[in-house]
Amino acid sequence: MFPERRDFEQMILNTGTGILIHEAASKNILWANPAACRMFGLTLEELKPLKAHHMSGQEEQYRREVGVAWLQSAVVHGSSRKQWKYRSKDGVDFLTDARATLVQCEDGPVVMVEFRSIAEEVELQEELTRVSESLQRIMTHTSAGIVVLDEDNCILDISPHAAALFGRTPTELSDVHLEDLGRCEPKLDDELVVGRLDDPHGSVSIQQEVTKCDGSTTWLAGDLEIVAHDGIRSRLLTIRDVTERVEWERRNAYQEANLQYLSRYNAMGDMAMILAHELGQPLAASTNYLSGLKARLLSESVDSRSLTYGIDQIEKQLRRAADIVSSVKRHVRRIESTVALIDLNATVEESLYFVRLRAAERGIRVYAQIPERTLQIEGESVLIGQVIINLCVNAIDEIAQPTTEIKELSLETGAENGEAFVWIRDQGRGMTVVPSDRLASGAFSSKQEGSGIGLIISEHIVERHGGTIDYLPNTPNGTAVRVGLPLADRSVAAPIQLAP
Structure with a gap:
């Protein structure tokens, strides 16, 4: 029994695979085998106090919260595998294939992380990808125009199909400088282009605006690369018509x-x-x-x-x-088109600041039920916030009507079936006259002299984010508006069933 245990200990101590032992609850490092210490360039005593951000790559995907979540996933599910970039003592990053496994020990549960460097495998994969892309370019030459240029970017030879893309014949284009036919982006004398073409295997993507003899404009796109044959280096341009795109x-x-x-x-x-x-x-x-x-x-x-x-x-x-x-x-x-992972609950909270100000001046109470959890969606926080404000202000205007007895606006957030949602409810007049499909299309406004422009904007914003807006009768009266947006990670949010 004991000799076998010593044999296993020797295997762990002499394996080339790095092993880190983390406490399951705190995620603190308890132990590391010699291979792990060598990879980090640290002793066991130097490793123990380190946290994820001290020993991981600096990119966003390797930040501390992600590492802790990965280890916690192993605690919950028993194991979790991930590509993780560690950082050694001298600041060198190394990408690894890592597996975290929950192990029940006599002193309590621990998470064992086994990792091995895969830098050479990644380089091999990148080389295979480059070869594959080169083959793909060769295969597409038959459907693309081909132009051979000299060192000064003048046309030496051109295929009939390429000449037709320029609206000329091959003879008319002989010895013509490529940029005399239209503006190139980037310019052919740009440092980036020159630098790429100095590399024997270099290539650069260009786009060219061509004005033909009949006055029409065509957009061409292609790859300019160096092709070596019989000791001669030629510049080969493959182009396609991308005007429609x-x-x-x-x-x-x-x-x-x-x-x-x-x-x-x-x-x-x-x-x-x-x-x-x-x-x-x-x-x-x-x-x-x-x-x-x-x-x-x-x-x-x-x-x-x-x-x-x-x-x-x-x-x-x-x-x-x-x-x-x-x-x-x-x-x-300035509202910019910057799509990012955002927390819908945080966006709603920020919007409620302005909603409450509008409601307070009209004597309306606002009740918000926002769970303490992250509802992660992909989108533009400012635009989603504007949707919430538009819909709430629309409801506030209805609640402020003299005929509305209950001066309350309620708002709820949650998630179900892979979708984050926001419910906005009032107990106003409801939709007894105008069908909900007209409201959803932006063709209805309950306000005097209202154009419904806020509803149109809200509908377009939500649709652009892959979501929906539904207008339904509230109970016992009024309107319930549901905004649904797809969760960025459907495994994060457990279903929550809420009736409208």
Whole structure:
């Protein structure tokens, strides 16, 4: 029994695979085998106090929270495998294939991480990919135009198909400089292009705008690369007509810009009202305190404590005014198309700041049920926040009607079936006249002189994020609006069933 245990210990101590033992609860390092110490260039005593961010790559995907979540997954599921980039004592990163396994020991559960360097395997895979891409380019030459250029980028030879893409014959294009036929991006004398083509295996992608003799514009795209044959190095350009793709991208960019403009325009009106209302309170209070200070200064006896109190209160009110301005500026900053992983709950919380301000001035209570969990979605936080504000403000305007008895707005968030959702409910007049499909299409507004532009913007934003907006009757009366957005990681959120 004991000799066998010693044999296993010797195997672990002499294996080339690195082994780290972490405490299951705290994730602290308890032990490391010699192979792991050699890879890190650290002794066992130096390794023990280290945390994930001390010994991992600096890229976003290797941050400490991700490493802890990976180890916790092994605690929950028994094992978890991941490619993880560690960092040695001298600052050199090395990519590994790592497996974390939960092991029940006499002193309690631990997580054993076995890892091995796969840097050479990655390099081999990259080389195979390069070869595969070269073969793919060769295979597509038959469907693409081919242009042979000299060192000065003048045309030595050109295929009939390529010449047709330029709207000329091969004879007409002989000895013509490529950039005389249209603007290239990047330019052929750009340092990046020159540097890439100095490499015997270098290549660079270019796009060219060509104006033909009939005045029409064609967009061509292709790869310019060096081809060596019989001791001769030639510049080979393979090109295709990508006019339809470029025009589609331009139309899409215009629609994106227009949507952002409409959203920003709609937000500006709301923010102007918030500023006008909310700044009045701290500024009026500051004025009152200043008047009190002036009165005290004119009196025969001046109490320094009361003066200090008044100055402190003025500073407090001015700081509140500055906070309000900063919040509004953050919200109506230039809306850019930056898609990222965001927490829907955090976005809703930020939007509720403005919703509560609008509701308070009209005597409406806002109830929010937001669970303490992360609802991770992929999208643009500012635009999603504007959807929440648009829908809540629409509900507030309905609740403010004299016929609405219950002056309450409720909001809930959660997740079900791989989708994060937000419910917004009021007990106003409801949709007894206008069908919900007209409301969803943006063709209805319950406000006098309302165009429904906020609903149109909200619908477009949500659709662009792959989600839906549903308008349903609330119980016992009013309207319930459900915004659904796909979760970025469907395994994160457990189903939560909530009735509308």
